[in-house]
Amino acid sequence: MIAIENLKFDEKGLIPAIVTDADSGAVLTLAYMNRESLEITMREGRTCFWSRSRQELWRKGETSGNVQRVVSITADCDRDALVVKVRKTGPACHLGNDSCFVDLVHEGEEPEGFSLDALMELLIGRKVEKKEGSYTTYLFEKGIDKILKKVGEEATEVIVAGKGDDRGETIYEIADLCYHVMVLMVQMGISLDDVRNELASRHVIDHKVKQEKSTAAAAK
Numbered sequence: 001m002i003a004i005e006n007l008k009f010d011e012k013g014l015i016p017a018i019v020t021d022a023d024s025g026a027v028l029t030l031a032y033m034n035r036e037s038l039e040i041t042m043r044e045g046r047t048c049f050w051s052r053s054r055q056e057l058w059r060k061g062e063t064s065g066n067v068q069r070v071v072s073i074t075a076d077c078d079r080d081a082l083v084v085k086v087r088k089t090g091p092a093c094h095l096g097n098d099s100c101f102v103d104l105v106h107e108g109e110e111p112e113g114f115s116l117d118a119l120m121e122l123l124i125g126r127k128v129e130k131k132e133g134s135y136t137t138y139l140f141e142k143g144i145d146k147i148l149k150k151v152g153e154e155a156t157e158v159i160v161a162g163k164g165d166d167r168g169e170t171i172y173e174i175a176d177l178c179y180h181v182m183v184l185m186v187q188m189g190i191s192l193d194d195v196r197n198e199l200a201s202r203h204v205i206d207h208k209v210k211q212e213k214s215t216a217a218a219a220k
Helices: 035-044 116-129 135-142 144-163 167-188 192-219
Strands: 015-021 027-033 048-051 056-059 068-075 082-088
Touching: 027 035, 027 048, 027 082, 035 048, 035 056, 035 068, 082 192, 116 135, 116 167, 116 192, 135 144, 135 167, 144 167, 167 192
Parallel strands: 015 082
Antiparallel strands: 015 027, 048 056, 068 082
């Protein structure tokens, strides 16, 4: 772990900070920090930047409530740029977008890799735009009862495949179940971050329990 003294701030005392989502890996924004804002970020555990337009410190979310909790801060090999991994509350962009990087400039021939976040965006689009002939649109049009019925059916299929010890079929049915559960999430306004945060809270609790058991065992 390196000290702040080893970082290279520019002639204005600033260092670029690329903020990314710790769970999805998505790039959220590019901001700048000076030494004071970096120290505040490290001390408070939430992002604080230097506003070049207003020439003042600003804590992300101080007015919007869209706070970014810091997971880690890493310097590049030249130590003149930072990557700040965060878990965010609400949109990262002041325009209300999840990320500041939304305007496509060029799209190459190489396809993007699959991600649950991209699938979720597609499902949300189907709910809003109601594309004709889309199975997802059909589910949204039928409503919550149909969606819940499909979730139940797919859960049963997972059980049957698992009981039959058929690995390939189980993977196939789990994928079907995940898709239908995500349709349910969109229908109910539940985001992937909601589920991630719930799982993360359970991990923290489990970690604390393990620590307490270890401490108790050592005391004996």
